[in-house]
Amino acid sequence: MIHEARNNAVQRMFETSCDAILFIDSDQTFPHTALDLLIEKHKDIIGYPIVRKKPPYYPNISRWYSDEGVYKVYENYPQNHIFQVDTIGMGFTYIRREVFEKIEKPYFDFGWVEKDGKRTDQMIGEDVYFCKKVKEAGFKIWANPEIEIGHLGMFEYLPRIYFNYAKMREEGRDVKG
Template identity: 35%
Template structure:
């Protein structure tokens, strides 16, 4: 099930300039989102001024399917970029702008695991390329909890764009985020991560408090 919610972040009569990219925010979730996530999203949308934006919520218990729902919506509405945000994230109001100004095909922020041992998710390339943009890290794999992708990337991928994979040789399941990373890198795309923004991303979890 898809809930379509195009959002105008600035009231009429002013129209966004045609030079602004159209960004579709795709949120995979079940039947609800965290309150802190909603506050972060509202704050970010308000900060974007007249940039044309759309929001789509992909409702599915299968996260890969939910991401594909959001992507279908973005393609239907001819978005230039898709920003995938998980509903258990918190982020600063300028997070999207920090990624957009880089003008690369795939860029995102990583974030901490929610269980010990705590560390950033994803795999950084062991040796960083000499042509890496200042302040960015090239990734072998990146989680998709806060990931901006140009729509043109998906023109070179086969459906389903997001899927789970089984590595029978290693005996492990590969999530839809790392499978996506492997496939786009196999097509020659590079994945970038903003490490400073990553330090501002929160990953909402649960904790049991006892006295």
């Protein structure tokens, strides 16, 4: 399972003198400068928005709406500078060692969104579980849209596909997946 693989990778990091870990999913495409662009931002947790492989191609970033008790996709995010998010997928994400030193195991797991102390029907994956823990520990999570990370499937899905698809929907054009 993906959460076990991520937890094992963190454990391996602790067996070294590494000061950070970089998660890259096997179906991501990226330019050779992608890691450098994250490191130079000097953030504890930073990754790239990566879109899903099916319509409406939502990005893997979200915000928490406490009044509703739900995470919602961060749809109209800035495209030319880094910005804070409440969750980011781990498809291409850089995390400093100290983040893991300040939260308890398991770092990654599955769970449920809670509202008013009660479990809702919204399940959260290992990436949202991690993001929730680090936010509770006081860390900020950043997204960097300055370059496009591709998501391989039938073809290479890029963030511009999401924005083009959203624009066509706003214009009332008939769009199908």
